[in-house]
Amino acid sequence: MPHSGVATFYDSNGSGACSYDPSPDPLTAAMNTADYEGSKACGAYVLVRAANGASLTVRITNLCPAPCKAGQLDLSAEAFARLAAPSQGQIPVTWTLASPELSKKISIRYKTGSSQYWCAIQVIDHRNPVARLEVQSGGQFKQLSRADYNYFLSESGSGCGGAIAVTDIHGQRLVVDPLPVKPDVTQATGLQFAAH
Structure with a gap:
């Protein structure tokens, strides 16, 4: 469904409320x-279209x-400049979720x-946007709540270090084998959601 706005x-340095690295x-x-x-x-990818016909994915x-x-959408300066002259300050756009080809695999x-x-x-x-994250604890998967800074919390410790199931907004569920609990280490999974 297209959004209008x-x-x-x-001035984006690439990091922000989503807690990603720059x-x-x-x-x-x-x-x-x-x-x-x-x-x-x-982490969602969004295809942005300007009234002048220019478009890009952010x-x-x-x-x-x-x-x-x-x-x-508040774009990075580089992204805005690809759609219109920065002197315009603000432009009308439409945007939709995108599911681009990625060479990267999901990391945890x-x-x-x-x-x-x-x-x-x-x-x-x-x-694709992540809708749900579950951890395996006692042989069952338990859904974790999501904080507004983009982490899923297991406040009781259940499932920490166990298998992780990640589900996208289209219902595709990927199960990640148990990973060691190493704070601040990005661990590759070899998995990726299918394009939509």
Whole structure:
């Protein structure tokens, strides 16, 4: 479903509310609060079309707080410049979720302070937005709640270091074999969601 709004731009260093590391890819954007949905938009790819016919795909890495309106994207300066002259400041756009070809596979990261007693898990480099994360504990998968800074929390420690199931917004579920709880280490999985 296409969204309509305006695009503005800001000085992005690639990191932001989604808690990702700064990215070498300058084509990023901050999502408005309504469409950010408590970090559900983090890592999503969005195809942005300007009225002049120019278009490009950006990755959501940040939250655009008020006065950002529903439908608005705050693009990195580099991304905005590919759509219009920066002197325009803001342009009308439409945008839709994209599912681009990626050479990268999904990675998992445990947050600082994670252990077998408490952990927070982040999914990185996913092609499609992540809808749900579950951890295996006692032979069953248990869904974790998502924090607005884009980590899934196991506050009781259950499942920390166990298998992880990641489900995208299209219902595709990938199961990641158990990974050691190594805080702040990005661990590759070899898995990726199918294109949609």
